[in-house]
Structure formats: C-alpha cells, structure tokens
Amino acid sequence: MMEYTRKILLKGNEAAVYGALLAGCDCYFGYPITPASEIAHTAAKFFPKMGRVFLQAESEIAAINMVMGASAAGRRVMTASSGLGISLKQEGVSYLAGCELPAVIVDITRGGPGLGNIGPEQSDYNQVVKGGGHGSYRCIVLAPSSVQEMCDLTAEAFDLAEKYRTPVYVMADGVIGQMMESLKLPEPAKTKYDVPEWALDGVNNRNNMMTSIFLEHDELEAVNVKLQKKYADICAVEQRAEEYCMEDAEIVFVGYGIAGRIARTAVDHLREEGIKAGLIRPITLFPFPVEYMRKSIDNAKIYFSVEMSCGQLIDDVKLAIECAHPVKLINRMGGNIPTVDEIITKCRNHMAELDKKAE
C-alpha cells in the first residue's frame, strides 16, 4: 500500500484548487487569465479525475453564470479570475448576492486600470470588498498571505458561502498565486455533504425558486433589509486578522496579502532597532477587522496602510479607527511591490514629520 504525506510544495494558485477539492467542491467553471491561470490548469487536471465538473467557459461572464447554475443546483462550485475578468463577472456576482446563492470566487489580482499588466497589484480591493456590482450587497472576502492560507481559506470559503448563502471571494495578489511554499494539506471534507434544502434538485420540493426581481418597492426594500441584516451578522462574528507584535505597538502597519508579509519583515527590522512597530494583517477584508483595529488605538500613534493600490485599503483603516490617529499611505502600483527598505524609509520620514509638527 502506498504511503501518503500531507506535506507538499505548491504554488498558491494550485493550493487554492487543492483546498477546494478537499472541501468537496463539485464544479469549476472558468476562463483563463494571467496570473490566475494555474488555478484553471490544476482544476482541469484534478476535477475530471474525481468525476467532478471542469468546464472552460466561453467568457468570464459565462463562467460566473455557470457558477450561478451549479450553485442553484446546490453543488459546491468555484471560479477564478483576475482584475478585468472580475470586472466582467460583477453583474453575475450581484445576482448571486441577490438570489443568496453560495459560490467561491478566487481573485488573483493584477495591475490595472484597463488591460494594465500581469504584475501583482492589489487594485481589485474596491471592486471586490465594496460589493462591486450594482445593488447594496457585500461579499465575504478572505485575503490569504501564504500558500497554506490559499489552501485553508479556499476550503473554508465554501463553508462560509454555504453558511451565509453568499458569494465568498478569496482574494490574493499575483505573488501569492505564483509563489510556492510548503504546506500541510487539510483532511478531506466529510464524504458527501447534503444537497441544501433550497436547491433546485429533485430531492427537494419543486416549489423552490430563485429570483432577484421584485417589482414592488416595499418587497425589494425588505429583501435589502434582510441582506443588510445578514451582512451585519457577518461583521459581528467573522472578523479575522493576524496581529504581529501588536501588544505595545505605537506604529501600526496594516497590510494584507503579500504587502502584509513585507510589512511583517519591516516590523522585524524596526523592532531590532527598538522601535515599537506592529502589524495588523487583515485576513477578512469584508468584514473588515474593525475590532482588531479599535483594540490598537490606545497604544498607537500612527498607522500606515501598506498596499499595492492607490489608497483603497486606507479608507477602511481610517473608518475603522475613526481617524483617531494619522493614517499614512505606503504604496506601490503598476505591479511593483513595496520593499522592506521602502517601508522603513517612508515610515521614518512620516515619523520625522510628526515629530516636527509636535515641536
């Protein structure tokens, strides 16, 4: 008999598929796009081997609508894309949110606007975290910053999607998608989960129906109120962040994905110099980890939003601490990644400025 190990070296993109398969994902529908394509490659390799569905859709739009169909059928389903591809999917995501259908969407972000480039920007933040399509809806957004998290959070995304009947994004940048790390694969999910009772499946009452059109204003308002209640519930219990050296942090970096990891190394360097720096790395972007941010206010003197976008994350940082302290931006764009030195230098410059003002 073969002996297996759970330790494996994988790319982030591959790990997302492993996580999905171990979580019992039945169907993958997607359209190739760099830097997310390895997700489709890996899915194409494994889904059919397990008798599950892999289908290369004719477009991003088709892919998200196939996701809608499979989700309506009560099956665990995913797609993956990047930047402009996510823009194209937004209408479909709005329908998923409106019909309260679970789905997992992996977004391996790239440079924009327009065709941009395939470098690792984080400029999908607003379109993914704030809803993105039409209507007042939100999606749960998980932000892995390691290959292990790509696997684990993608697996967990299916549970969250099902629990709250909502689309869940796993949003990582091109670096996390392309890099390899060693990880420990999770155990497979229970043999076969039940078809949800709301699904369009012959095991259920055929009275089941899904729609997002409500002509009566009061009726549509009630639907919106119900959705907002759900989002409030999610905000109350699902906030998640990694705190690093935060016990006494006066300088607080906030960064997710690869930016969070680089900021972590910057914290190490600053701490070596005796500077009380710390990092809050949001793992959930929606719900934004407001509670973690608020906890940090008493010790903090200044915050830095470390991001690979032009001040998208920073808005949520400011809102979360209600502008109790200055919040500064440390960012790069266009596919560039802030270096540890850049972070430290910018941090020092801002600190000097603050000191000057204080004098």
Next chain:
Amino acid sequence: MNKNKTKKKFKVIIEPDECKGCERCVNACPKSVLKMSSTLNFMGLPYACYTGDGCIGCSACFYNCPEPGAVTIVEITEED
C-alpha cells in the same frame, strides 16, 4: 365493436374573468361557434363566449388561447 352507437358531442366553456378578449379563439374556430361578449369582465375587457351549439371538439380555440384556463373543452357522451 360495441353494438350501441355512440355519438360524440362537445362544448366549450369559457371563463369570462380569465379571458383578455384577444379574439384569437373567435378567429380560429372552424365552425364559428364563438363570439365576443357585449359586456365586460372583471378586468374590464370584453370576453369570448360559446354560442351554445356546434362545437366539434377540435381544440383550435384551446391552443390558440394564450390564457392558461380561460378555455375548457368538454366531451359529452350520449348513449342512444
């Protein structure tokens, strides 16, 4: 064959409140046994009526009618 000869007769039942008065059935009836009402139904529309005699049960009115239940065709079996 049954010794008793059977003679098939049909009738059309039109539910006035389910008719929108498009007249498709009136036009389609090969025996011209349908006509439009002179009064209006609860939707405020004129409706089709059966004149009471001559239906051959061809179902033309039924399949021409876009309304789900406005037209019902009934077969009446009379034994000699």
Next chain:
Amino acid sequence: MAELVKHARPKGFFENFDRRPGAIHKNMHYCPGCGHGILHKIMAEAIADFGVQDNTVIISPVGCSVFAYYYFDCFGISVPHGRAPAVGTGLNRANPKNIVISYQGDGDLGAIGFNNFIQAANRGENICVLFVNNAIYGMTGGQMAPTTLPGQKTVTSPSGRSVMNDGYPMKVSEMVSTLDAPVYVERAALSTTRNIMRARKAVRKAIKNTVDQKGFSMVEVLAGCPINLKLDAKEMNEFIDTQMTRFFPLKCFKDEADHRDPIKRTEGEHEAERVRELLYPVKVQKGVSDDFRNPSKIFEKERKIKVAGFGGQGVLSLGNMIATMGKLRNFNVSWLPSYGPEMRGGTANCSVILSRKTVGSPIVDKDCNLLIVLNQPSMDAFLPVLKKKGVLIYDSSTIEPPKVSKDKIVYSVKASDIAKQLGHLRYANSVILGALSVVMEDCFLEGADKQDFDRTFEEAIMDCFSNKESVIQLNIEAFYAGKQAVKRI
C-alpha cells in the same frame, strides 16, 4: 350522459398564480393575444404529460417572460440578461438529472446573450432552448430587436429598420443548425391553428430530447406581440405568416435525436480515501520525522537564495529543487518566480527562502546569502544583491569570472558543458546542486549534516520527478558530476 374534460388548464401550471403580485392569480401578466401565453401552455402541458415536473428547471430570462416562474409548477430561476444557457449549463452539469428549459426572447438570445447561446449549443449541452422571436422588444416598450424586419417601424427604428444602419434580421436557427453538436433545431410559428399544432409537436420533441439526455435542442418560435406591433389578432397572424416567414422560413433544420446516444455524465467522487489518494503526495523514501532539525549553525537563520539565468536552463526548477530539499527537512520555504512574458523565453529568476520561522517577505532583493547565476546578464543584474560573506556559484561555461570583494565565497562549475555531455542542457541545474553540495560541505555543514545534503538531494529529485525514472537517474549523475567539477575561485 357523461362529461369528459378534453382540454383544460394544463397541470404543469400552478392552480393559482400566488407568486404574481396584485389581484389577478388565474391569468398570466402577458398582454391580450401574446405568443408567450400560447407557448407557456404548450410547455406546461408537456412537462406534466412527461411526468418530469419534479426535475424540471425553467429559466426565466430578462424580457417579458422574466416572470415565467410565477406560473410553472416546477423549479424556476430568473437569471441575468442573455445568460440562460450559461446558467443552464451550470444547472445541468452540476446535476445531470436537472431537465433544463432555457426560455429566451430575441433580445436575450439574439443580442446580448448570443455568445452564451451559441457556445452552449456548440458544446451540445443537454438543455432545451425555446427561443421566442417576435421581431420586437416587448417589455422595454417596443424597441428594435435583432430579428426586427427590414422596414419595420419600432421606437428605436422610427423610420423602419434600415439594413444599411442595422443590418438584416438575425437568422438564429440557420446559424445554430450549421454546428455539429445540436441534436434538434426547428423553427415554428404561433399563428394559425395548424402552425400552433406544429409548434406544439416541436416543443414536445425538444423537451423530450432533454428528458432523454440527447443533447442540445432548440425550437425557434415566431410569436405575436400584437400590442407593440399595434395589430389585431388576425393582422398579427398575417404578419407572422406572410412577413416574418419571408426571412424566417418555418422548417426543421436538424433532427438527429434517433441517431444520438444519451449523454453520460459522471458522478463526483467524494469518498475521503479516494480523494486522499488523488491529492496527497506519495511519500518518497523514508524521509525524516516532523521534529527533525538539521543541527548545523547555518540553518538557524533565515537563508535567502536567488537563482537566475535564461529560460530553458532550468533556473526555476533549480529553485524548486532547493525549496523541495528545504521542505523535506522541515524548513518553511518560499519559492517566488519572476513570472509573465519573460518566463516564455527570456531571462528568468526565482527567489527561495528557507527559514525555521515564518517567512516574511518572499522577495530576495538584498542581503542574498546564496546567488546562483547561469548567464552573464543575470550576473550583472544580481551580483549587487549578494550579501557580505555571501556565496556565489556560477556557470563558468559561459560566464567570465566576476570581480567581487574578497569577503564573498565564489565557486564555479561548467554546468552547461557538463549537462550537454550528459545529453541535455536541462541537467545543468543538478550539476549546480552538486557544486552547492561541495560548497556546503566545505564551508557550512557540521557533523551528520555533511552526508545529509546528498541524501536530501536524492530525495528531492525523486519528489520532483516522481514517475520519471530515467530523469531521476540522469539528474543524480549530473549532481555527482557537479561535485567533481566544482572549483573554488
């Protein structure tokens, strides 16, 4: 005297349309004389007659029939404009028992969603598309459709459709029937009783094909929109039969149901043991236990490695092998490639970090502990990132000895030349690893670790190239050749 109901409200409809807001619950929302109503009745009759309501999903499109789910006593879903065949694909692929009817109008199918339609047809999805062509946009108030006739006046073609401006009516059935996959394509009309009965037959056949898993079936139904066209019932039928059929002839374009085998789809595998077998890697050799730590001091700190060269030299897989060795000895490792167009035939490089702690930034842009370069441009580009006392290994087949400060530890090996002698340039990376093994032995490894490096390398080769016996052997040969040939500069 006995009374027998021959035709009545079809059982495929709800008895009462309670989902419909307002006071009317027996009728549909369509205008008087609308073709949708006639088609709905035929469909409702069919799904009830075939006894398939429990597995039927009718997709409501965007257009007048957006509320179709008010009426049919089966599963219903309303979907984005034009996307019904994509949603239908998902519904049926996820659960092949779902009998999917994609109900679409001329804007939904012929304009905004044509690609989704034609692609689903081309894949031969097991769905039934019922395409209502009434030559106009009804719900939005009488605008031009892709199927509007030349000269036909609509609110967006007030002087009549101009073929110079708007092109000709879209011939959907003709187009889709040129594809190989669709099993059944017919155009019918809801005009005269005779045509309606033909349409009924066609719709029933299309639905039956779907029930029998025969693949993609479509019926294009020419239907009346008397209110928007401002025609009475008679004029409406005349318009369909004399005007529309000039561009849209009624015929069966394709019917291959009798010669097609039912589509078979697999059931997803979810049995945990089988999933493990497919996803978990096979353990190579005996390896080490989870708490094993190499004792040499060199491994106490995070180690940053850069490997650079041109695509084809195995630069990325050299990094991969080093990362794999790290993984097999319980290090946290990260491997980050330069990715994108350059990897398809330009320079390539990767950063590898080994650490006993969590790896922070995976980027090696300074303080590099080990730099491996396989071509001159990479030497020029990356030598500055090498840390004081850092190690440089380069391929002396092509690279000139570099000018470096004395604190650097420099080794060279004719990696490409040796690899070519072994049969292929791609073994250069194992030659380099042989050189690395010597560097490690000479300068860093202590005690048992001296032997462990070679063993780890062999395990890594097996891990990276499992099932490729000959490749494993040649890489190991290359490794030992590298050990022999390396020189300290």
